[in-house]
Amino acid sequence: MEFLLITGMSGAGKSLALNYFEDRGYFCVDNLPPALISKFAELCLQSDLTKIALVSDIRGREFFNELFRELSQLEELGLNYNILFLEASDDILIRRYKESRRRHPLDNEGRILEAIARERKLLEELRGKASKIIDTGELKKAELEEELNQLYFSDQDNNLLHISLISFGFKYGIPRDADLVIDVRFLPNPYYVESLRYQTGNDQEVQDYVLKWPVTEKFYQKFFNLVNFLLPEYQKEGKSHLAIAIGCTGGKHRSVTTVNKLAEFLDKKSYNLSIEHRDINK
DSSP, X not given: OEEEEEEESTTSSHHHHHHHHHHTTOEEESSOOGGXXXXXXXXXXXXXXXXXXXXXXXXXXXXXXXXXXXXXHHHHTTOOEEEEEEEOOHHHHHXXXXXXXXXXXXXXXXXXXXXXXXXXXXXXXXXXXXXXXXXXXTOOHHHHHHHHHHHHSTTSOOOOOEEEEEEEEGGGOOOTTOSEEEEOTTSOOGGGSTTTTXXXXXXXXXXXXXXXXXXXXXXXXXXXXXXHHHHHHHHHTTOOEEEEEEEESSSSSHHHHHHHHXXXXXXXXXXXXXXXXXXXXX
């Protein structure tokens, strides 16, 4: 079991980090009171969970009295854990709190700088136990995610983007979760060929018909090049899932063929793909 404790300075980006791990398939818990960590770990060991990430920090108030004892109990359970510690400079933390208009957990008198100094002192020993330390001060969200990817997933598939390809018929409505919608109703329609009408874009005869036209070849070249350009840009912005919906009139012929051909194109690039022909049986 992978058990990751995310902690560090308030305002340093722990919630962003937790969201990142959740997108990577971790079971995530935010603001778990330190006194509950070992009990939570015992429950996890009895479950099917294999990847756990939790945030526990100074919001737990009686932080260190409980936390270090809980970490010792994790070791007694034979559970290997890692600590990710996030920090930033005082100036950046002050700016972030002023921008968010939130109160620092230790700030009871409106003296945020003193609260940050106190928190930094309290976290000093825990910082020394951290297996990974990241200064988020100059990192944008996408840059933080890339840093986490390099630290924790560099030996795995670095392609975070899952692509859903959906064929559909406009007569049945556009998929509500689509990020990109492409209309291929301008392509020659196999529906008007009697021998092809009751086949679908999964059949070779229909594919051959759609693909034989110069307009299809020209469109596919331009469309696939556009997709090839866009996907890395979405990844840079930290997007983990992209739904591309391709529609024709009934969702049986042209859209199905185009989704299948786009899948073949993307499969060569080792993307994580899923295909849904939503309206093919309607």
